Amino acid sequence: MSLRRPSRQDASNFASGRTSRAIIASFSLLAIALIGGKWIEEYLLLSRDAAQMDVLQAEFDEAHRRREKLLSIEWKLKGALNRAKERGVGPDDIEFVRESLIGIVRDAGxxxxxxxxxxxxxRAWSMAEDDPRNDTAPLYGDNSSFVLHKHAVQIQADGRMESIEKVLESINSHGWLMSTKNLLIGPTGSINAMASIEVTMILYGLEPAPEDLMEEDEEFAMRRSPRQFR
Structure with missing residues (x-):
């Protein structure tokens, strides 16, 4: 059996085939690089968007938590304000207080x-760090939309010691917003009325501020604020 030497045609065909395969491989690698590059770029973009979404979700959760806390504080403040308004004594309530005190002394004997x-x-009621026992609101505090009403009430009565105790208990049970300026209990020297009581109370009440007072506060705040220079 004899071996045939490859001809020039065979060598040319072999070289051409190898070149074709190299070209095909190059185009395949180029296509993979182009397509894969787009996939990688899209993956990176999606990863960045996902990270941003995680940050936004965390911020949303924190905002929701703060909102719930704010609503809780607002609800508590409204409750405290409503209770203060219910217990407060304003100009329209003072006559009822007078009649109540007369009845308290009578019912106690x-x-x-x-x-x-x-x-x-x-006087104006400040938004923070105010005390109803003070004659004026804090000097540098901002006024709220409420005003404070104050009435001084003096009551003097005498009777048996049990009756005097009932008077004090009944006044306390009404729950008025008040402070005691002075309280004196002493003997009378009488057989029928063994003790006497003298009390000076300060009754407080919060009510919405009149519109004219609010306008005066706004005008004063504008005069107090520093001028703007351009």
Whole structure:
């Protein structure tokens, strides 16, 4: 058996085939690189978007938590304000308080000697760090949309010791917003009325501020604010 030497045609065909395969392989690698590059780019973009979504979700959860806390505080403040308004004594309530004190002394079996109700005192109520016992609101505090009413009430009565105790208990049970300026209990020297009581109370009430007062506060705030220079 004899071996045939490859001809030039065979060598040319072999070289051509190898070149074709190289070209095909190159185009295949180029296509994979192009398509794969797009996939990688899209993957990176999606990963970045996912990370941003995680950040936004965390911020949303924090905002929701803060909103729930704010609503809870607002609900508590509204409840405290409503209770203060219910217990407060304003100009329209002072006559009811007077009649109630007369009834308290009578029902306790004591004798009323004096009952005086002072004039209504009104001042602005500050938004923070205010005390109703003070005559004025904090100097540098911002006024709220409420005003504070104050009435001084003096009551003097005498009777048995049990009756005097009932008077004090009944006044306390009404739950009025009040402070005690002075309280004196002493003997009378009488057999029928062994003790006497003299109390000076300050009754407080919060009510919405009149519109004219709110306008005055806004005008004062504008005068107090520094000028703007361009």
């Amino acid at each position: 004591a004798s009323l000697r004096r009952l005086e109700v002072g004039e209504n005192e009104v």
